[in-house]
Amino acid sequence: MTSTHGTPAGTAHHAGSVAGHLAAVTHLLAPLAAESRVEIVPLSEALGRALVHGFLAPLSLPPFANSQMDGYAVRSADIPDGGADLRIMPPVPAGSSPQPLQPGTAAPIMTGAMIPAGADAVVPIEKAVPSHFLEPGQDARVTLPATAPGTYVRAAGSDIAMGERALAAGTCLGPAQLGLLAALGLAEVEVYRAVTVLLVTTGDEVVAPGRPLPEGKIFDSNGTLLEAAMKQAGLSVRRAGISTDNPAELQALLRTESPHVDLIVTTGGVSKGAYEVVRQAMADQPVEFLHVAMQPGGPQGIGTFDGVPFLGFPGNPVSCLVSFEMFLRPALSALLGAPAPRLPLRARLAKPLTSPGQKHQVRRGSLQPDGTVRLEGGESSHLMHALAGSNVLVHVPVGVTELAAGDEVEVWML
Structure with a gap:
């Protein structure tokens, strides 16, 4: 801690x-x-900086209900437990504004495309018969199994709703945070x-x-x-x-x-x-x-x-x-919120160590896949080669003079 x-x-x-x-x-x-x-910079220059002020989402993400799969948008009520043959409507590509879905029909829909009004579920293309898209026409029909409402539908605001806190003040802006800002339509941001x-x-x-x-x-x-x-x-x-x-x-x-x-x-x-x-x-x-x-x-x-x-x-x-x-x-x-704080973890010592009880000792070590930490080099402050082979700082608090192999220590990821 x-x-x-x-x-x-x-x-x-x-x-x-x-x-x-x-x-x-x-x-x-x-x-x-x-x-x-404080300065305002484009997102492309904000990596590693921190937000001065928190802000609320100016829109919902996703902004509209959309399909999670390539398949058919349907009314779940149109398909009984044994499945149904439905007439095929014009397809719904991503980025289009589809016409409402008529009762007894299915609309081919692409991943990310807007769910047509009236539809409440998506049947993946691999579950359709035939399991490939057909050209729409008067006689074009597809057999689909029963599906529950909401299946493979990303609801509007299911990630974040308009008005919710998007990021807090002091948030360090990494790729994920900058991606969120871009998704919310922001082109620039206030940073220190x-x-x-x-x-x-x-x-x-x-x-x-x-x-x-x-x-x-x-x-x-x-x-x-x-x-x-x-x-x-x-x-x-x-x-x-x-x-x-x-x-x-x-x-x-x-x-x-x-x-x-x-x-x-x-x-x-x-x-x-x-x-x-x-x-x-x-x-x-x-x-x-x-x-x-x-x-x-x-x-x-x-x-x-x-x-x-x-x-x-x-x-x-x-x-x-x-x-x-x-x-x-x-x-x-x-x-400032940046740089991001070092991530503190708990690890078990691979070998024992000693430390001067009146000092906080900071040793260098390598965190291993099994959760143990191997000390690199000794206590001396000139050991650059040992530092170069380390991926954590190992902390031994004031008052601790000896730790045995297997004892837990706090380490900071470098």
């Missing part, structure tokens, strides 16, 4: 807790849900403007992929990892390259880019070491650096830079992705 903000059940609510930090992130980003950020994020990777030790790798350096995986996660969640990402460990250079970069974005996210430079560039660059800003009781991803930064919301994630790749999944993604889900 999850709380209203999507934090796993069992997380303590106090300063430094996962739930407490998520609440702080949600509060920081609350202005992103302002009416001034996509959040634009400035993503900055920091560190003198970090080199962009594709360049030579000097001794002692590492390739930047955080930028690609977080940009992909953010784009998948519907955010618009602005990359500013890799910042050096010079605080003045980082400040200058942020001042240049921040007027064009809704949120700043940095990776690295938020711990208590001697060269934590993000901490140094934020010295004159209302930014707090704290340690959340979570493993990995404990060190976090939160505040504003020149009035722009700021989040500082740790530098290890797994830590920064877990930070995104635990704080930024659920905060946006709660405020």
Whole structure:
């Protein structure tokens, strides 16, 4: 079970807790849900966005009674238990407005076509004798078995009736929801403007992929990892390259880019070491650096830079992705309805695990077809290969130190 903000059940609510930090992130980003950020877009541009306002169906679906099968539209009262021979009326193709059905007749009808007035059932073509359509004419007749009223008829409003709530405010628009909007005749929809994020990777030790790798350096995986996660969640990402460990250079970069974005996210430079560039660059800003009781991803930064919301994630790749999944993604889900919250499931551990009792541990795992979850890699926050082989996050709440094979855990589908 999850709380209203999507934090796993069992997380303590106090300063430094996962739930407490998520609440702080949600509060920081609350202005992103302002009416001034609402825009109207065509359905083709609304995938992954969320409805600002719920709305009622402007018409019924289906808008008229129609046939569920290719067959014959009939009056059920015209056919006794032993069946009947009925004269064939002109056919009813889909999209046509048929003439009323005369007593003692049957109208060939196609799937989706409007049920003629007077008809109350459809007999599938394979149950007719002959079991193929005939050309209508004076002597054209078909033998049909008895059928109950309503058989193979899709009643008007059987999906949704005019005036019923179609979608609630905050609904994340996927293919099915957009299909419903189109079926109801809507060509455009009111959604929140996509959040634009400035993503900055920091560190003198970090080199962009594709360049030579000097001794002692590492390739930047955080930028690609977080940009992909953010784009998948519907955010618009602005990359500013890799910042050096010079605080003045980082400040200058942020001042240049921040007027064009809704949120700043940095990776690295938020711990208590001697060269934590993000901490140094934020010295004159209302930014707090704290340690959340979570493993990995404990060190976090939160505040504003020149009035722009700021989040500082740790530098290890797994830590920064877990930070995104635990704080930024659920905060946006709660405020804007998009991205859709991660689906929480219960699974049984394939093997035992241990966890620090004072921290909420987030492990990576693979959910198996038999309902068990296999842990991928260990607790360390640098294990990118293990992360790449995972399809769930495994949650071990505060206060739990050991779990045995077969014990249940909460997992979030990735």
